[in-house]
Amino acid sequence: MTRRRGLAGQRVARGYSQEEFATLMGVATSTVVRWESGRSAPRPYQRPKMARLLGLSRADLDKLLSPVKTVTVASGSTPVPASFSDPGDMRRRDLLGLLTTTSALLALPEVPAAAYPGRFSTTAPQAEEALADHLWRVYGLAGDKHTLYPAVRRQLGVLAEEMDHACGDTVRKRAATRVADLYQLAGELFFDARDNALSAHCYALAASAAKEARAYDLWACALTRHAYVELYAGRAPWAASLLSAAARVARRGDSALSTRHWVSAVQAEVHASLGDFDACARALDAAEEVRALNGPVHNGGWLRFDGSRLAEERGACYVALGRPDLAEDVLTSALTRALGPRRRAAVLVDLATLGAHRGDVDQVIHYAEEALAVAGQTRSGYVSAKLDGLGPRLAGLSADVRVPDLRRRIAALPHTT
Template identity: 30%
Template sequence: MMQKAHHPNRLRALLREAGLTIREIHRETHIPESTLYYWAAGHGIIPKEDRKALAHVIGCSSHDLAPKYDIGEKIPYETASSEWSREMLIKRRELLHLLSVAGGALLTSDIDWNRIEASLTRPLDIDDIVVSDLEIINSRCWSLFMTASPKSSVLDGVLGQLKMQIHFLKEVRATRMHQRLCALTSSMSQLAGEIFFDLYDHATAQSCYISAASLAKEAEAFDLWASALVRYSYLPIFEGRYENAVPLLEHAESLAQRGDPALPTRSWTAATYAEAVSGIGNVKAYQSAFERAHHVSTLTMNCPAWVRFDESRLPALQGACYVRLGKPDQAEPILQKALLQSAKTNRRRAMILSDLALSALQQADIETACTYAEEAVTLAGLSESGFLRNNVLKIQQQLTPFISIEAVRALEQHIAALA
């Protein structure tokens, strides 16, 4: 079945008219082919600077490439046209280059930087101590990401770590060391993907997750491979293309079965699968998947940061599933419980509040929906998260028919102040 283009553009048509291929555009612009295909399918907004680069190569104007971007179409928050500075665009290009090569870091006292520096000049001298130090740096990067606001503030460290690991990866040939480096690089690629997902740059996030999955496959790291596919599935889930997420998650679940049963990967993949199938209205599949996800409550092992999933996340996920299934009477009490018990960060709280607002809307309680949405807007502004802002815009779109209500007009003004 042909999928609806959520952000239509004329990239595919203009390439055909110019007699150009995606590969030729990739060679001229250094934008990954996977990203170009993603944009050509209309599944993500093409950032402003990339529209200029594409237009230059194709021989058209930026407006010709994406006319609907310029005629007042209400599209999600686009960092390229507002807060995304030229410095961030440069970092994004650097990341995409690193991922194509793969096919800084944090200064801490317990890492042997002299040994790492020596290995950078003589890559074949890399040893277990160097790789163990790189693992420590990876862990620190993830820890900083989880507490950082905005999430993009850790991007420099992540890029530095990726650059170092890919440098080693190109040179090392010993199988065991090569696989360890592949696993480390996959972890950092997933972290970079999370940063760009938070910025609502889904095309770049997709490139990160595809690279991460390939690296984890090379490493034969099944839990890491499954986690890359779970993160990849978030892109279609949060764009409302639930049916596109299902095959990714089915593959992820099969990989997780080959992984470490002491890790929560199996529960995480099942919980995310529950989100996807609830979006297409499959109640039976949702119930079965969520039952599998509850296995996480039996686990006691301390988990690596890249698979951070625990029992505390289940209520919010279950509430979100009930919202997608159109069962607000079941969603609301669960989400209220999640708000009290598991909203440990502003990001998590904002996500729960957004679902509560949607639940209230489904019950035609406009005033309550606006109350929840007002706090979500405030938290989105504090976090500088494009992901959270787009959650707010989804609520705003559903409230448009009720613009005559004072609370809705006040919310519109609050959202406008985010720009």
């Protein structure tokens, strides 16, 4: 069954959160989630009350609750849910197929080049690197990250074909390196779209490919990005395990690069989420050592850490640790810098969270309004997730009429893309 988007939209339009609607209906919040996801339907005796709450006729409610229609993809084929004809679902299935194919090709034993003479990649390594670097630069500059997917998808398809013909250690390592690079970028796109499962698959494949290529910094970065998925999914202990592995791998990499310092910066966020102030402080200090490195400390692609984000990251850690006395000056200072939309929105939400901690509704509204504007401009799932995290902090401020409206606007943001 596909999501009943109309049902969820009508609930939001009437001003109810899922929790509030569940209370009015006399059911658990998880029941409302199942209704809206299409995994179950309300009982007949519950429908009249639901229709009244949603301001619908019984007939209109029945339409919103009706089963998903199926479509036939070819004569005699098995019917599939109509949701698979949606661009987002088709894109997801398409990438899962590519992931499976690429993983299988990566797992094949090495074929000596002499066994298949002439089956070398015809693409120059410099051109491959330049193209990957270009895609990463476009990703960094794009306001709406989703627009980059078609270009990344095309390159992943080309790469799968090249892997099928890769013979010899040199060519195979080069192909594995490209897999690790491009699938990290694909993972970033789906992480921003809040598709945690697909982004985790991409990062896991990237880590395996980098290991195959013995590209230690690339490998450590893939593990670190995977840790972010676990952290934002509320599984900080799993993130900690991945980062411990990333730190060990990074120590085998290029000491002139900032890889190990980025791992420390993310470890600080995990320690903060676990409430360990001392471990967080040690990790932040280790990350700050990036400033002692000389020369180019990152490549602008899969490794972009240069310490410029440490102020906002330190502030976010202090917010998570419940230390507004340490967080506000750091975050306010970070906000004066030239930040990209997603980074700026993250700082704005952290400052709104500080306002909620103090009970200062004016501060909450001021910063949350700005963050909502960024979410609308970029359609970023990352920004939506940050705003979602603000929601529980507003529970004690509902007496101010602006707060329920803010919660409804946050709930109305797209949760997946």
